[in-house]
Amino acid sequence: MAAQNLTPHRRRYRDIVEVIGNTPLVELPSVSPKPGVRVWAKLESQNPTGSVKDRVARSLILDAEEKGAISKGQTVLEPTSGNTGISLAAIASKRGYKLRVVMPDNVTPERTQLLEMYGAEIVYSPGNQGSNGAVAMALELAEADSDLYMPYQYGNQANPDAHYNGTALEILEELDGQVNAFVAGLGTGGTLMGNGRRLKEELGDAVKIVAAEPMQGEPVQGLRSLDDGFIPPIIDLSVLDRKIMVTNRDAIIWTRKLLDEEQLFAGVSSGAIARVAHRIASEMDEGNVVFLVADDGWKYLSSGIYTKPVDEIANLDSTVWW
Ligand SMILES: Cc1ncc(COP(=O)(O)O)c(C=O)c1O
Missing domain, CATH: 3.40.50.1100 (Rossmann fold)
Structure with a gap:
């Protein structure tokens, strides 16, 4: 009988909190424009409540x-x-x-x-x-009300630290330190800051940290444009090598592409991020591009983005229907 391919980490947990992290890294050939460039998705949608x-x-x-x-x-x-x-x-x-x-x-x-x-x-x-x-x-x-405790993820170092001490270390291990670009969306900035800092510390300029930003006035759920007037205190712009804008329409087209070509049921920010990962990959000759799938698609089902014609969906005002 063929040997079973066991995952390297534990699979028995004391409670649901312990299950968080150790998410799969999956290669998505359809997002790669050339054979020498491999594009990988870090499936944060696999966490217990379905998101990073x-x-x-x-x-x-x-x-x-x-x-x-x-x-x-x-x-x-x-x-x-x-x-x-x-x-x-x-x-x-x-x-x-x-x-x-x-x-x-x-x-x-x-x-x-x-x-x-x-x-x-x-x-x-x-x-x-x-x-x-x-x-x-x-x-x-x-x-x-002083009885309330507000963690305030926009200004709390524990937010990027979750990635600095978790996500980034997993990615480095999964790709044996061979990471050439890391692409993620920018909401609070925690994902980009925590992963970006750790990857830069380990790999220096060999890795590029790239933010996918929605076009101003074209919101993509979970993401923000730094041009809209609020820069979360945890963000240090010097960690980012590039910011690339994505339209709402492209975010939807790529969310559908992930579903149709890779059978990956992801949220809309992942479509925006995949679009940027593809663009970065097309500018490289070889190497590994990692992008982050922040959540799965269940929460967006009622919006119709997975089933309705793209033209019908992309023209809707996303501030109202998401
Ligand atoms: C769906 C989705 N994508 C991306 C992000 C961005 O992550 P971060 O807050 O770490 O910048 C968020 C965060 O709110 C999100 O909910």
Whole structure:
């Protein structure tokens, strides 16, 4: 009988929090424009609640516990467009805390359901103000009530540290240190800062750190344009080698391409990021390009982006239908 191909890491865990991380790195030949360039997706969608933010939520809660900043039963407050809230809701609940999230009122109903499912309380901010509106409202609420603990992922080093001490080390190990480009979306900046710093420390200029940014005024759920006026405090722009803009339409086309050609059911930010990974790969002659799949597609199903004609979807105002 052929020997079984066992994964190198443990597969038995004490609880769901311990399952976070050690996500698969999968080669996607259809995203590669030339044979010498290999494009790999780090499937953060495989985390327990379906997104990269499980790593961050665990890091934020453990950091607060280590600092003695929260006690059992206390309420954690966080502004989030969805994924961090869902992850925090699961992890806070597992570790004995309550969670209140501030979220724009125009996200898909799946997000609301997931948050409620994990026991979070939701406060809505005006959808037309996007994630910046949620941040402003959460800061006001935290100021008014000193019993609330706000991890504030936009300004908390525990966010990039989750990647510096986790995602980046996994990628380095999975590719034996041969990483030529790392591409990710920019939301809080945690993914790009944490991975970028570690990869630069290990590989220097041999690795390029590339941000996929939505065009200003064309929001892609989970991502932000640095030109929209708010630069999260954890962002150090010197870590980035390049920023490449993606249109909403291209984000959708590439999300569909991942599904049709690689059978990868990913969220819309992954389409935007794959588009940029392809462009970077086309400028190289050989090497490895890694891009990050931040979440899976379940939360976006009701928007119709996987089934409706692209023209019908791309022309909709994404601030309203996501
Ligand atoms: C779907 C999705 N993609 C990408 C990102 C960007 O990640 P980061 O906050 O680490 O910049 C986020 C974060 O909010 C997200 O929810």
